[in-house]
Every structure is written in structure tokens, then in C-alpha cells.
Amino acid sequence: MPDERSARHGLDEAVHLEPVGDGLFTGHTSRKYWNFVGPFGGITAATALNAILQRPDRLGDPLSLTVNFMAPIKEGAFTVETKVLRSNRSTQHWSVQLGQEGNAEGALAAMAVFALRRETWGLREAAPPQVPPPEACKPFTPRLEILWPQMYEMRYARGRFGIENPDSVTHAWLSDVPPRPLDFLSLTAICDAFFPRIFLRRPQMAPIATVSLNIYFHVDATELAREGTHPVLCAAKAQVFNKGYYDQEGQVWGQDGKLLATTQQVAWYKE
Amino acid sequence: MPDERSARHGLDEAVHLEPVGDGLFTGHTSRKYWNFVGPFGGITAATALNAILQRPDRLGDPLSLTVNFMAPIKEGAFTVETKVLRSNRSTQHWSVQLGQEGNAEGALAAMAVFALRRETWGLREAAPPQVPPPEACKPFTPRLEILWPQMYEMRYARGRFGIENPDSVTHAWLSDVPPRPLDFLSLTAICDAFFPRIFLRRPQMAPIATVSLNIYFHVDATELAREGTHPVLCAAKAQVFNKGYYDQEGQVWGQDGKLLATTQQVAWYKE
Numbered sequence: 001m002p003d004e005r006s007a008r009h010g011l012d013e014a015v016h017l018e019p020v021g022d023g024l025f026t027g028h029t030s031r032k033y034w035n036f037v038g039p040f041g042g043i044t045a046a047t048a049l050n051a052i053l054q055r056p057d058r059l060g061d062p063l064s065l066t067v068n069f070m071a072p073i074k075e076g077a078f079t080v081e082t083k084v085l086r087s088n089r090s091t092q093h094w095s096v097q098l099g100q101e102g103n104a105e106g107a108l109a110a111m112a113v114f115a116l117r118r119e120t121w122g123l124r125e126a127a128p129p130q131v132p133p134p135e136a137c138k139p140f141t142p143r144l145e146i147l148w149p150q151m152y153e154m155r156y157a158r159g160r161f162g163i164e165n166p167d168s169v170t171h172a173w174l175s176d177v178p179p180r181p182l183d184f185l186s187l188t189a190i191c192d193a194f195f196p197r198i199f200l201r202r203p204q205m206a207p208i209a210t211v212s213l214n215i216y217f218h219v220d221a222t223e224l225a226r227e228g229t230h231p232v233l234c235a236a237k238a239q240v241f242n243k244g245y246y247d248q249e250g251q252v253w254g255q256d257g258k259l260l261a262t263t264q265q266v267a268w269y270k271e
Numbered sequence: 272m273p274d275e276r277s278a279r280h281g282l283d284e285a286v287h288l289e290p291v292g293d294g295l296f297t298g299h300t301s302r303k304y305w306n307f308v309g310p311f312g313g314i315t316a317a318t319a320l321n322a323i324l325q326r327p328d329r330l331g332d333p334l335s336l337t338v339n340f341m342a343p344i345k346e347g348a349f350t351v352e353t354k355v356l357r358s359n360r361s362t363q364h365w366s367v368q369l370g371q372e373g374n375a376e377g378a379l380a381a382m383a384v385f386a387l388r389r390e391t392w393g394l395r396e397a398a399p400p401q402v403p404p405p406e407a408c409k410p411f412t413p414r415l416e417i418l419w420p421q422m423y424e425m426r427y428a429r430g431r432f433g434i435e436n437p438d439s440v441t442h443a444w445l446s447d448v449p450p451r452p453l454d455f456l457s458l459t460a461i462c463d464a465f466f467p468r469i470f471l472r473r474p475q476m477a478p479i480a481t482v483s484l485n486i487y488f489h490v491d492a493t494e495l496a497r498e499g500t501h502p503v504l505c506a507a508k509a510q511v512f513n514k515g516y517y518d519q520e521g522q523v524w525g526q527d528g529k530l531l532a533t534t535q536q537v538a539w540y541k542e
Contacts, residue, residue, distance in 0.1 A: 063516060064483040064537050066337040068382055070357040070364045085368075085380050086341040090515075091482060091539070093341045093380060095366075097356075109356050109364060111339055111382055113482055113537075117514035120542040123472055125439055126510035168396055201394055211362060211384055212335040214485045216518050216537045218511050239397035239522070240489050240530045243388035244361075245334060247487050247533055249520070251510070259511045262518055264535055266335050266384075266487045268362070271391040 015050040023082040033148040038073045040148035042192030046185045048096045048110045051080040059092040060116035065215045067110040090116045117220045128253040131157035134173040168197040168238040179229035191263035197238035207270040215263045286321040294353040304419040309344045311419035313463030317456045319367045319381045322351040330363040331387035336486045338381045361387045388491045399524040402428035405444040439468040439509040450500035462534035468509035484536040
């Protein structure tokens with residue numbers, strides 16, 4: 001009989017939450033998604049979203065998610081607190097806090113909007129970058145002492161990590177390792193899986209940290225499920241690095257040129 | 272003796288708050304910034320930011336602001352509640368809620384990060400659009416029955432409101448009416464003052480509403496003060512309109528090609 005736990009994808013293990021009542025959940029950090037000194041921010045953002053997805057009273061699918069990273073998360077257990085701030089006819093507003101050591105607050109604060117979508121007039125204005133197919137792009141082999149990049153297959157079509165590129169634009173195919181059908185959890189984590197833009201302009205390593213991450217989801221669960229395990233195409237760039245903070249904006253493209261999510265973040269950097 | 276109240280700029284009147292203790296403030300909607308059925312979202316976002324700016328314990332300058340619009344705000348008094356979620360050495364995390372009729376919650380939920388900036392290596396990667404100077408661009412004369420556009424001088428260099436443009440990209444010079452030195456309050460309001468992208472692709476009027484607005488500030492107060500009353504150059508575009516929601520992203524440029532703020536929003540639309 002297979003061990004159910006080991007059969008579960010690393011991402012599902014990492015974002016797993018146990019309900020403990022009153023919108024509270026407990027979880028545990030995952031070594032598989034470990035960054036330098038704490039969990040990979042994308043997996044923490046996905047965990048915050050997962051807490052809302054677990055709520056039986058949630059309405060529709062994620063539309064927007066903003067995660068503010070307030071303090072480092074230590075290896076071990078954490079608590080996630082979810083609150084409905086407002087339920088409207090087609091939108092629902094949430095707040096999420098994540099804390100450790102008996103304090104449900106303190107490490108992460110998030111807000112999310114969930115929404116019921118409906119068939120309407122629509123228009124796709126942005127177009128995906130023209131890049132070779134995944135199999136024609138060389139996989140990136142991370143050499144760093146961080147673990148989370150090993151949970152992704154990353155095939156870069158534009159931009160090289162750790163050299164002084166002429167700009168910070170990257171185009172890369174990303175998929176979970178092992179392959180896992182795309183959902184809002186993996187899509188959220190992917191939105192933080194682009195390499196920090198600063199390392200595309202200044203090759204030397206320096207301390208950096210995402211301060212705030214914002215994601216807009218542009219498809220509903222039915223559309224997203226059609227992506228299956230196909231790699232997504234990620235485009236990202238920075239606009240400005242000034243006085244210790246820089247921005248990053250990204251797009252996550254699905255098959256047939258479908259824009260699945262757009263994302264922005266502001267990160268702190270030390271010279 | 273001049274009446275001090277009437278000498279105050281309409282924006283300062285609109286965002287004015289009275290402290291009532293414990294991080295709570297009261298304010299009143301302004302007719303000058305009225306939209307169709309409630310205050311212009313930009314002025315409400317600026318009011319939320321102003322509540323933090325009024326707090327004597329705030330650290331540094333605004334770095335990021337996310338405002339989720341949860342319910343319409345009625346004409347009249349409102350309450351703003353501010354909370355420090357976490358204070359670090361160089362960043363400070365805030366939550367803000369705005370409500371009416373004795374309830375401090377319910378209409379708006381916001382999160383903000385304030386930060387101390389320091390001199391570091393920096394790089395401006397994005398470049399402002401090349402457009403004629405403000406005086407060479409025709410002022411836009413709003414004909415709608417909404418009041419807030421009259422609080423801005425808008426000179427459009429690209430993109431025309433209310434026709435079917437080939438794309439949703441606009442370039443416009445914006446300044447407060449009457450002129451007012453730029454600060455974080457006016458910059459916040461300007462980040463929501465680009466015309467809704469949908470009206471650049473579908474000329475017919477239809478109900479729309481901003482659901483979530485995100486702003487990253489890329490300069491500190493000293494840099495911002497140098498802008499004075501010079502018009503800012505605003506670039507904006509949408510990426511996708513799908514199933515009742517669309518995004519908008521924008522840049523606000525200052526003099527000498529300085530990127531003052533980048534902003535994103537997701538809005539609801541009805542067919």
C-alpha cells in the first residue's frame with residue numbers, strides 16, 4: 001500500500017493546513033521550498049491563499065491577492081488566520097495573517113478578493129513574448145544553496161541569471177517538479193518564482209527580500225484547469241531600483257496565448 | 272482676513288482627517304471629488320494614506336499601498352482606523368479600514384508599507400514615453416456629470432476617451448486644479464485618475480468599479496518635493512478584459528525622466 005503522504009506533491013505538502021476552528025488554521029514550513037533563511041515567499045503566499053480556499057464560505061475564485069512580508073518565518077509550525085471583511089453579490093473581501101509561536105499575527109499580512117466571474121465581452125490586449133518552445137530552451141540548473149528552485153523546471157529563453165544583462169527582462173518556461181496540474185496555489189507560487197531582478201543587472205549576490213507581492217488572476221478555475229501540467233511562460237522585468245527598493249512586474253501565460261495572471265512586487269535590497 | 276478653510280486646496284479638504292484617538296480618525300466626503308455614485312476612488316485611497324501620514328509613530332515614507340474597495344461610500348462622514356501591524360528597522364506595515372455610520376470597517380480595507388530609504392546603487396530601467404510638452408497637448412474637457420475630473424488638468428498626448436482606440440495605451444499630462452505641489456497624497460489620487468481602460472476599447476458607457484488598487488512609490492519625500500507643481504506624465508494600459516474583470520497598469524513620471532510611482536488595478540465591468 002503506497003504511503004499517502006509521500007505520494008502527495010511537495011507543493012501540496014508545503015501549503016497543507018489543518019483547520020482549528022474560527023477561520024484559524026495551522027501549518028508547517030517545508031524544507032523542499034526553503035530559501036536562504038526562511039520559506040520561499042511564493043509558497044508562503046500560496047499557503048495564505050490556501051487558507052481562504054479551505055473556507056467553506058468562500059465565494060468564487062481568487063481575483064487579487066496582496067501579500068506583505070513583515071518578518072522572517074522560522075522553520076516549524078505556523079498559524080494562519082482568515083477573516084471575511086465583506087461579502088458582496090459577486091465579490092468577497094478577505095484578510096489573512098500568518099504568525100508563529102502562538103501569535104497568529106506578525107509574519108505576513110495579506111488581503112484577497114475572490115469573485116464570481118461570468119461570460120461577458122472580453123478582449124486580450126497583451127500578447128505573449130515570442131520564444132522557442134520549452135523543449136528548445138535549456139533548463140536552468142541552480143547551483144545555489146537554496147532548495148526551492150529545485151521544485152521547478154525553469155527553461156530560460158531570455159535573460160541569464162548572475163551576469164550583467166543589458167536589461168532585466170526574462171522569458172522563461174516554468175513547471176512544477178514533479179509535474180502537477182496548474183491551480184491557483186501553484187500559479188500563486190510561480191508569481192514569485194522569477195529570479196530577483198537585481199541579479200540580472202548586478203551579478204554579485206547581495207541580501208534582498210520581497211516586501212510586498214501583488215497578483216491579479218485573469219482566469220477562473222475552469223479555464224485554469226485546462227492548462228494541466230503544460231509549462232507556463234513567464235515574462236518579468238524591473239522598472240526602477242532606487243534607494244534600497246526595486247519593483248518587478250510579471251506575466252504568466254498559459255496555452256493559446258491566454259494571460260493567466262499578472263503580478264508585481266516591491267523588494268528591498270542591500271548594496 | 273482670508274477664510275482659512277476656503278484657502279485650502281480641494282484635495283486637502285477632501286483628505287482632511289480629525290484624530291479621535293487610538294489610531295482612529297473621522298473625515299467627510301467631498302463634493303469636489305464626486306464620481307457617479309460615490310467619491311472618486313483616488314481621493315479615498317489618498318485619505319487612507321493620509322491617516323497613516325497623520326500618525327506620529329509612522330516610520331519614513333510610503334513604499335506600497337494596496338486599497339481594496341469593498342462597498343460604496345455614501346455622501347457624509349466616515350471613520351478611518353489605522354493599525355501598525357509590524358515595525359521593523361527600516362520598514363513599517365500598516366492596515367487601514369474605512370467605514371461609515373459608526374462602523375469603522377466595511378467600505379475600504381488597505382495595507383501599506385512605509386520605509387526608510389537610504390543612498391544605494393540605483394538604476395532606472397524604464398524610460399518615459401516620448402510625448403510633446405504639456406502646453407502642446409490639448410486639455411481634455413470632461414462633459415460627464417461627474418465632478419472629480421474637473422479637479423485635474425489633463426492633457427492627453429495619446430489615446431482618446433470614448434472612442435474605439437486600437438489599444439488602451441494613454442499618455443497624459445496631469446496636474447491638480449488649482450496647481451498644488453506634488454506630495455504622496457496627490458500622487459496617490461493621480462494613480463487612480465487615468466480613465467478606465469475599458470472606455471478606450473468600448474466607447475459605450477457601462478458600469479465599472481475599481482476593486483483593488485495597488486501603488487508602489489519609487490521616491491522619497493525629498494525627491495517628490497522637487498517636482499513642485501509641474502504636471503506629471505502618466506502612462507497607462509490594460510492587458511486583459513475577461514469575464515467581468517480587467518486590469519490596468521500605469522506609470523507616473525516626474526521631471527528629468529524620474530519614475531515617481533507605478534500602479535496597478537483590477538476593475539469590475541458590466542457588459
